Amino acid sequence: MSESGRLRIAVQKSGRLSDDSIALLKAIGIKLNIRDRLLIAHSTNQPIDLLRVRDDDIPGLVMDGVVDLGFIGENELEEKMLERKAAGKASEFEVLRRLDYGGCRLSIAVPKEASYNGIGSLEKKRVATTYPYLLERYFAEQKVNAKAVMLTGSVEVAPRAGVADAICDLVSTGATLEANGLVEKDVIFRSKAVLIQRADGDLSDEKLALINRLIPRIDGVMQAKESKYIMLHAPKAYLEQVKSLLPGAENPTVLPLAGNDELVAVHVVSSENLFWETMEKLKSLGCSSILVMPIEKMMG
């Protein structure tokens, strides 16, 4: 395969991971010109090309070195690793970061009228799933002799259609299960989106240098989402109590207030959101003008 100088990143073309992955790339300063029908999008300000594909293809594209980076759900990544292992294929890659989106769980669910007393109830039963390798591994760990039936879609209707006795599918809110008369029983895998990189021995120094600049920016974006900038006026006499109420406020900036000897302005970057309860406690200590503001970017 010819090696272009541009970093190739695979993202899901259209699905649950697409918007968040693109938003993250934009947030770390990569300008993208995405045309809906095109497989490839070129960045206009970085030597980066985006390959937009089905999420099923992303682990293989990274592990075979066709792309350098990929955004993928851990569920799909783990399933593909098991599949490649079974086929005797190598799966070399590195997880660079676990991201803060794409959260879901792979769960076993049964029709609500079915009797279920733990995974042993599935002995000799058929379970429909899109993740047969993860499910078979779970059966083996649990020493249950059940059969995974592979379906690529509409898994949730399999019991009603008489195709399977139970299902093993991705769940986030549980609304789809409920709509299909199913009850979630066992969580077999918890997943989030991850950023993966192909084996770095195959990457040029230029590409590695670019990746090493992008990663701290991803950290900065994720950290900023979790953090808040808090400003308030606090009575000098209660400064210590006020500090102890603010999460991550070891070193606040404390400034005098013009024309007021009793109050000081306190500014702090908090590692967490400030809950209403805490704001009420601050108020009862005599604090005022309490502002909680989002942070867009953070570094170092």
Ligand code: ATP
């Ligand atoms: P594709 O056409 O790309 O193959 P898909 O139908 O396989 O799409 P999506 O439903 O878009 O995939 O889900 C992609 C990933 O999003 C999942 O593999 C999982 O990691 C994550 N995800 C988060 N929440 C959910 C959810 N409630 N249901 C399914 N997937 C979820």
Ligand code: MG
């Ligand atoms: Mg898919």
